[in-house]
Amino acid sequence: MFKILQYSFYDLVRSRWSYVYFAFYLVLGFALLFLNSSVSKSVITLMNIIIVLTPMIGTIFGVMYFYSAREFTELLLAQPIKRSTIFLGQYLGVALSLTLSLVLGLGVPFMVYGVFQSSEIWNFGLLLISGSFLTFIFVAIASNIALKHENKIKGFGYAIFIWLFMAVIYDGLFLISLVVFNDYPLDKFSLIVTMLNPIDLSRILILLKLDISALLGYTGAVFQKFFGTNTGMFASIGVLLIWTGIPVYFINRISAKKDF
Amino acid sequence: MKQFFIVLVLTYGFLSEFSNAYANTIEVCETCKISTITEAIATANKGDTILINSGFYQEGEIIIDKPLVLLGINKPIIDGNSKAGILIASADSVVINGLIVQNIGVSYIQEYAAIHISNSKYFTIENNELREVFFGILVEKSHYGLINNNQVSSNAVNEVSSGNGIHMWHSSNIIITNNHLSQLRDGIYFEFVTDSHVANNISINNLRYGLHFMFSNNDSYYNNQFINNGAGVAVMFSKFIEMKRNRFYKNWGSASFGLLLKEINDAEIEDNIFEENTIGINIEGSTRINYKNNNFIRNGWAIKIRGGCYANIFDHNNFIDNSFDISYNSKMNDNSFDNNYWSDYTGYDLDKDGIGDVPYRPVKLFSYIVNQTPETIILLRSLFIDILNFSEKVSPVFTPDNLVDATPKMKKIQ
Amino acid sequence: MIEINNLRKRFGKVQVLEGVSLEISGGGIFAILGPNGSGKTTLIKSILGMVIPQSGSIKIDNNSIEGKWKYREEINYLPQIARFPENLTVHELIGMIKNLRSQPANDQDLIDLFGLAPFMDKKLGNLSGGTKQKVNLVLTFMFDSPLLILDEPTTGLDPVSLIHLKDLIRKEKEAGKTILITTHIMDFVETMADEIVFLLEGKIYFKGTVNELKKKSDQNDLEHAIATILTEENV
Numbered sequence: 001m002f003k004i005l006q007y008s009f010y011d012l013v014r015s016r017w018s019y020v021y022f023a024f025y026l027v028l029g030f031a032l033l034f035l036n037s038s039v040s041k042s043v044i045t046l047m048n049i050i051i052v053l054t055p056m057i058g059t060i061f062g063v064m065y066f067y068s069a070r071e072f073t074e075l076l077l078a079q080p081i082k083r084s085t086i087f088l089g090q091y092l093g094v095a096l097s098l099t100l101s102l103v104l105g106l107g108v109p110f111m112v113y114g115v116f117q118s119s120e121i122w123n124f125g126l127l128l129i130s131g132s133f134l135t136f137i138f139v140a141i142a143s144n145i146a147l148k149h150e151n152k153i154k155g156f157g158y159a160i161f162i163w164l165f166m167a168v169i170y171d172g173l174f175l176i177s178l179v180v181f182n183d184y185p186l187d188k189f190s191l192i193v194t195m196l197n198p199i200d201l202s203r204i205l206i207l208l209k210l211d212i213s214a215l216l217g218y219t220g221a222v223f224q225k226f227f228g229t230n231t232g233m234f235a236s237i238g239v240l241l242i243w244t245g246i247p248v249y250f251i252n253r254i255s256a257k258k259d260f
Numbered sequence: 261m262k263q264f265f266i267v268l269v270l271t272y273g274f275l276s277e278f279s280n281a282y283a284n285t286i287e288v289c290e291t292c293k294i295s296t297i298t299e300a301i302a303t304a305n306k307g308d309t310i311l312i313n314s315g316f317y318q319e320g321e322i323i324i325d326k327p328l329v330l331l332g333i334n335k336p337i338i339d340g341n342s343k344a345g346i347l348i349a350s351a352d353s354v355v356i357n358g359l360i361v362q363n364i365g366v367s368y369i370q371e372y373a374a375i376h377i378s379n380s381k382y383f384t385i386e387n388n389e390l391r392e393v394f395f396g397i398l399v400e401k402s403h404y405g406l407i408n409n410n411q412v413s414s415n416a417v418n419e420v421s422s423g424n425g426i427h428m429w430h431s432s433n434i435i436i437t438n439n440h441l442s443q444l445r446d447g448i449y450f451e452f453v454t455d456s457h458v459a460n461n462i463s464i465n466n467l468r469y470g471l472h473f474m475f476s477n478n479d480s481y482y483n484n485q486f487i488n489n490g491a492g493v494a495v496m497f498s499k500f501i502e503m504k505r506n507r508f509y510k511n512w513g514s515a516s517f518g519l520l521l522k523e524i525n526d527a528e529i530e531d532n533i534f535e536e537n538t539i540g541i542n543i544e545g546s547t548r549i550n551y552k553n554n555n556f557i558r559n560g561w562a563i564k565i566r567g568g569c570y571a572n573i574f575d576h577n578n579f580i581d582n583s584f585d586i587s588y589n590s591k592m593n594d595n596s597f598d599n600n601y602w603s604d605y606t607g608y609d610l611d612k613d614g615i616g617d618v619p620y621r622p623v624k625l626f627s628y629i630v631n632q633t634p635e636t637i638i639l640l641r642s643l644f645i646d647i648l649n650f651s652e653k654v655s656p657v658f659t660p661d662n663l664v665d666a667t668p669k670m671k672k673i674q
Numbered sequence: 675m676i677e678i679n680n681l682r683k684r685f686g687k688v689q690v691l692e693g694v695s696l697e698i699s700g701g702g703i704f705a706i707l708g709p710n711g712s713g714k715t716t717l718i719k720s721i722l723g724m725v726i727p728q729s730g731s732i733k734i735d736n737n738s739i740e741g742k743w744k745y746r747e748e749i750n751y752l753p754q755i756a757r758f759p760e761n762l763t764v765h766e767l768i769g770m771i772k773n774l775r776s777q778p779a780n781d782q783d784l785i786d787l788f789g790l791a792p793f794m795d796k797k798l799g800n801l802s803g804g805t806k807q808k809v810n811l812v813l814t815f816m817f818d819s820p821l822l823i824l825d826e827p828t829t830g831l832d833p834v835s836l837i838h839l840k841d842l843i844r845k846e847k848e849a850g851k852t853i854l855i856t857t858h859i860m861d862f863v864e865t866m867a868d869e870i871v872f873l874l875e876g877k878i879y880f881k882g883t884v885n886e887l888k889k890k891s892d893q894n895d896l897e898h899a900i901a902t903i904l905t906e907e908n909v
Contacts, residue, residue, distance in 0.1 A: 007770055011761050041603055044581055052643050071757035077724045078753065079774055080746035171644035178636050179629070186635040194638055203641060211640055214560025214583035216512050217538040218634045224514070259685070259725040 004076065004086055008093025011072070012065065018097055021057060025105025033113045039120045042113075046106070047127055047206050052167050054134040055199055058098060059159040062142025065094045067152050074260050087143070087255040091248065095139040099132045106131075123209045130202035133240045137198045138163070140247030147254045166199045174200075187222040195235075198243045205236045283329075289313035297322050297330070297338065304328055312336045312359065320365075324349040332358030335389070340364050342392075345372040355384040362391040366421055373398035373427070374412075377405065385410060395423035396444065401430045409438040416443050416467045424449040425466070428456070436461060441470075447489065450476040459483050469494045469520075470511075473501060481506060488512070492537070494520040501527045508534045517542040518559070521549070529554060539564050540582070543572070552576055553673065561587050561627070570594045578672050579603060579622070583640060586622040586663070589631050593660035597622060601669040609670045619664040625652035628659055675700035675821070675852050676721065681730035683716055690716045691727065692876035698854070700820075703847055705863045706856045708873035709904060714856040715754060717873065718823055721854075722751055734821070747777065750817055754825040754856075756810035760799030764790065764809055767798060771813055779816040787838055788812065804830040811835075815842055822846060822853045828862060840866065860897045872903070879903065 012018050028049065032042040069090060076086045106128065115124050142159050149155040174193050178186055194200045207215060208227060215227040226232045286308055288300045297319055300310045306326045314334035320343050324330070330347070337360045340346045344365045347356060354377070361374040373395035377383050383405040390396045396412035399405060407426060416422030425441035426448045428434060434456040441447035447463030450456070451474045458481035463470030470486035471493040473479065480502035486492030492508035494517075495501055501524065508518030518537035521527075525547040533555045534540035540559040541551075545568035555578045556562035562582040563574075572595040579585045580603040599615075600622075607618035626645050630637050639645050652659060676698040683691040690713045698704055706714050719725040721732055723739055723746070732739050739745055758767055772779050785791055788808040793801060801809070807830045814822070827839060843866060846853060857863060863870065863884070870887055872880035880887055880903070884896055893899040 003774055011759055014761055040581060048641060048643075048646065051641075069759065072759040074724070074753060075758060075771075076774070078722055078746065078749075078751040079771065080743055081774060082743045083723075168644050168647070171639055171642040175629070175636060175639055175644065178633050178639075182633050186633075190635045190638045200639075200642070204638065207640055210581075211560065211583040213512060213536050213538050213558060214640065215637060216516075217514055217560045218637050223635075223638075257726060260719065 002089070004081070004089025005092045005096070007072075008065075008069070008090045009097050011069075012093060012097040013100075017061065017064075018101055021061075021098065022101040022105045025102055026108060029106045029109030030112075033109055039110070039113060039115055039118045040123075042110075043120050043123050043127060044210060047203075047210065050102075050127055050131045051134070051199060051203050051206070054098075054102065054131045055138040055167060056163050058095075058135045058138030059142040059145075059163045060156075061098060062094055062139035063146045063155050063159040066090070066143050066146030067155065077260055083255055084252045087147075087251050088248070091140060091143050091251055094143075095136045098135045098139065102131050102135065103128050123206075126206060126209055130205050130240075133244065134198060134202055136244045137240070137247065140244065140251060143251050144247055144254060147251065147258055166197055170197050171200065187218075191222060191226060195239050198240060201236055201240055201243070205233065205240075208232050208236070283307040283309060285309045285311055287311045287313065288317075290315040290317075301325075301328065307353075320344045320346055322347050324351060324354055326351045327353035329355040330357065330359065331355070332360070332388075335360050337362060340374075342366070344370070345376050345395075345398075346374050348376045348378075349380055349383065350378050352381045353383065354380060355386070356388060357384070357386045358388065360389045360391065361393075364390075364392065364394045366394045366423075368420070371395055371398055371423065371427075373423070377402050380405070384408075393423065393425075393444070395427050396425040396441070398424075398427045399429070399431050399434065403432045403434070405431070405434045407434065407436045407439065411440045412444065413440075413442045414444050416445055419445055419467055422467060424472075425463070428453045432456065435459075440464075441466065443467075446470075446472040447486075448472065450474065450479065452476060454478050457481070461485075462487070463492075464488060466490065472496075473498045476501075480504070485509065486511065486518070490515070491517040491520045491542075493518075494522070495524050495527070496520075496522040498524045499526050503527065503529045503532060505531045506533075508532065508537055508540070510535070511537045513538060521546045525549065528552075533557065534559055534562065542566065543569050545569065547571055549573075550575070554578070556580065556582055556585075558582060560584065563587070565589070565595070572596075573598075575599055576669075576673050577601070580672070584624060584627045584630075587627040587631060588623050588660055588663065589628075591658070591660050593663040595663075597663065597665040599667050599669060600665050601672050602665065603672075605668050605670075607668065614670050616668040616670055619666045620668040621653050621656070621659070621664050623659040623663055624649045625658055675735060677731075677733040677736070678717075678721075679731045679733075681717070681720060681727050681732065683713075683720065683725060683727045690876055691720070691730075693730070694873075694876070694878055695730075696871060696878055696881070698852060700852050701847075701850050702868040703843065703853045703855060703866050704869050704871060705867035706854060706871045706873060707863065707900065708879075712873040713876050714873055715825055718751075718825055718854065718856065721823065722746065722749065747775065748819050749821045749823060750814045750819045752810055752814040752822075752824040752827050754829070756803070756806040758798040758806065758809070760797060763795050763797055764801070765794040767809065768812065768816075772816075775817065777817050780818075781812055781816040784812040784816055787842075788835060804832060804835075807831055808835060811839065811842075815846075820851050822851060824853065824855045826857055827855060828857060828859055860900070864896050872900075874903070 032045055036042045115121055145158045146155050194204055286300050286304050288294050288297055294300045309329040312332045314336045317338045320340040338346055340363045342363045342365050346361050364374050365372045374390040374393045375385055375397045377399045378401055380402040381404050385397055386408045388410045390412045393414050412425040422445040424446040425444040428450050430452045432454045436458045437460050439461045441463045442465050444466050445468050447466045447470045449472045453476040456479045461484045464487045466489040468490045470489040473495045475497050477499045483505045485507045487509045489511050492511045511518050516538040518534040519541045521543045523545045527549045530552045535557045538560045540556045540562040542564045544566040547570045549572045551574045553576050557580045559582045561584045562579050564587045566589055574597045576599050578601045602620050605616055605620045607616035609616055625648050678696040681691050681694040708714050716725055720727050734745055768781050790808055793805055869883055888899050891899040891902040893902055
């Protein structure tokens with residue numbers, strides 16, 4: 001698997017898109033720090049961007065890669081290599097190279113602006129962890145879409161829809177249901193619904209750091225326990241791991257049955 | 261205020277000179293002829309000084325009924341054995357200095373205190389350490405006092421069975437400075453207290469409020485720190501209070517505020533720092549209050565306005581990285597917000613005059629939604645919410661449409 | 675060597691293989707013929723494990739290939755269309771396949787044979803179809819495996835390379851290997867193939883030598899023989 005990962009990774013690292021993505025984050029990082037002049041303000045702005053952007057780039061890039069790597073895949077399938085090895089290797093190659101672009105692209109400007117000397121280092125670190133999780137999760141989801149649908153246009157359509165749904169529509173429905181069922185106790189419900197969407201989950205993970213003062217304003221006991229202790233942090237990371245595991249499992253399953 | 265200081269200093273100076281010239285000194289120690297404080301007071305004359313040497317004095321209900329100076333040498337310990345109050349003064353010009361007073365009785369009927377001053381003028385309570393108190397320093401119907409550099413602590417767990425650190429009732433012209441108050445019900449409590457000044461105190465980990473004003477007018481508090489209390493400071497039913505250069509920090513919880521204002525008017529709130537509180541300032545029924553040069557940093561809500569607030573002016577404040585800057589529960593607004601710096605402001609300044617060319621709307625639609633359905637807080641910073649906020653910004657429907665800062669600063673106000 | 679039993683494969687609504695049974699006993703060149711869409715490539719890909727059949731079994735050397743991958747070490751496959759990752763250079767691609775298979779390879783001889791030396795550092799995306807096909811041939815013939823599967827090997831080749839290819843195939847045959855070829859060029863079949871497997875509508879219509887096929891259809895010429903079969907079927 002490592003060999004496949006290596007080839008996918010190098011293939012991507014040398015592709016134009018990786019550089020574009022890397023450069024985008026680099027520019028974004030410097031621009032934010034330059035315009036905001038405070039690391040903490042930049043971290044907050046960055047959070048809004050990462051939560052939305054990493055899943056989007058992850059899905060689009062993931063779908064694009066799996067379609068364009070079709071030849072590579074077919075070439076490998078005729079070789080004495082296990083199927084799951086091929087697909088997991090490619091998946092990891094894509095996810096890792098995107099994560100690397102993210103971490104380096106943002107890491108460099110923040111390092112230059114002295115994030116290590118700042119108290120923001122934990123928030124920033126958490127931001128990168130969330131971004132990486134989202135990349136891994138959404139590349140995996142995208143891989144599933146690309147494996148399921150031969151038709152590229154369809155695949156892209158589904159990928160964009162899934163991103164849009166998770167990033168925007170889901171929260172809209174969530175908000176509406178909270179407002180409609182206002183009279184019922186909702187704190188357990190809202191925590192569960194949050195867990196069911198990795199974007200919301202990573203958002204919560206970051207909120208725990210940035211907005212704890214506001215979160216503790218809500219009286220519900222379940223909220224208090226979740227946000228007031230380390231439970232929230234561990235639970236969120238745990239569920240994010242599950243969220244990564246499930247689509248990866250499905251990559252394996254779908255690829256085992258697929259014809260090429 | 262200044263005049264009051266001069267009067268106090270003069271009085272204190274006069275008194276101490278008087279006692280030096282004409283008074284006697286009585287010494288108390290465990291092996292001395294006089295081994296209890298009660299005994300020493302009984303033998304003392306007006307204006308005498310009682311020197312209490314270091315040691316352990318198990319005494320309670322020590323009545324000080326004449327002007328005396330109680331001076332501890334090397335921190336003697338007076339232990340009340342958790343039975344009742346300990347030092348009870350009802351005379352003028354009492355000085356209590358350098359004592360450790362501990363284990364005060366807890367009562368649901370009596371207000372037992374480590375130091376109880378009543379109907380007294382010109383008292384001084386200084387450099388004492390009051391531990392495991394019910395009430396720490398209780399002052400009633402007294403005037404012209406100084407409470408300086410005391411440490412008051414307890415281990416309060418609920419509001420009913422705990423008392424206040426410095427409790428003032430029907431008093432005036434008191435100066436409270438450099439005290440450290442922790443784990444009490446209220447750090448400092450004022451009821452019907454006028455013309456008094458609270459400065460440089462630290463009030464920390466108290467169950468209810470760090471500092472609490474009820475029906476108290478013309479008071480001021482400067483340079484204090486209020487950390488991790490139920491609420492930093494509560495000012496209720498009071499007028500003409502000056503609040504300056506204080507720090508309100510990490511007052512966290514579902515009913516926690518940096519500063520709670522209720523039915524107050526004509527106050528000045530300047531140069532304070534509100535940092536990481538669930539709610540920076542909670543305002544209810546407050547009129548003609550000037551908020552100037554305050555810093556609101558990383559609070560859940562910087563300012564929550566609950567209604568009945570008129571003619572308040574928010575000018576030259578910094579609002580930095582708060583989850584919500586301003587929250588209103590109605591569409592009405594009679595307060596003005598001008599020349600503030602808002603870290604969430606995204607406008608531009610083409611004429612480079614340091615003032616944004618587009619007005620800023622500090623009330624977000626989402627803060628309105630959270631007021632209605634508190635659980636929605638979990639959607640904070642979601643893209644969907646940003647889109648909602650944006651549409652509300654373009655055409656306000658739920659939030660007061662005249663609530664704008666027309667002259668938002670581009671840079672943080674120093 | 676290869677034993678296929680009642681193989682069925684459906685893509686959506688299209689039944690491509692309808693119970694194909696075939697035994698190839700090893701050694702020699704086997705041409706798999708049939709009109710477009712008759713299931714030639716599907717059959718080949720099933721053997722390689724790239725297509726997963728609905729039912730039926732494939733055994734190679736008496737071992738079922740289902741869910742296995744190791745057996746592909748014994749197979750060299752030339753895909754129908756030479757499609758490669760476009761970012762890699764020829765050199766890297768060959769290196770990669772060598773690395774992945776970790777078997778001895780005589781790639782250098784083949785590179786010389788097809789005159790690929792000037793293209794070694796070019797990216798695959800920039801190569802012409804014919805050159806890509808040559809790279810494809812190098813990748814296929816550089817390993818020493820007992821089974822070769824060639825899907826349309828002649829596509830896009832110039833006459834000189836075609837001669838080289840024929841030589842290569844003959845050499846492999848002389849070494850006692852089994853070679854499966856699909857092609858539409860009958861001339862190539864007539865000169866090269868020992869046996870013909872004729873697929874029609876997902877079934878094996880005929881299996882035997884070229885001469886047997888000619889006899890069966892009463893034609894002297896292979897092309898006509900096949901045309902006759904096809905028209906008969908249509909009538």
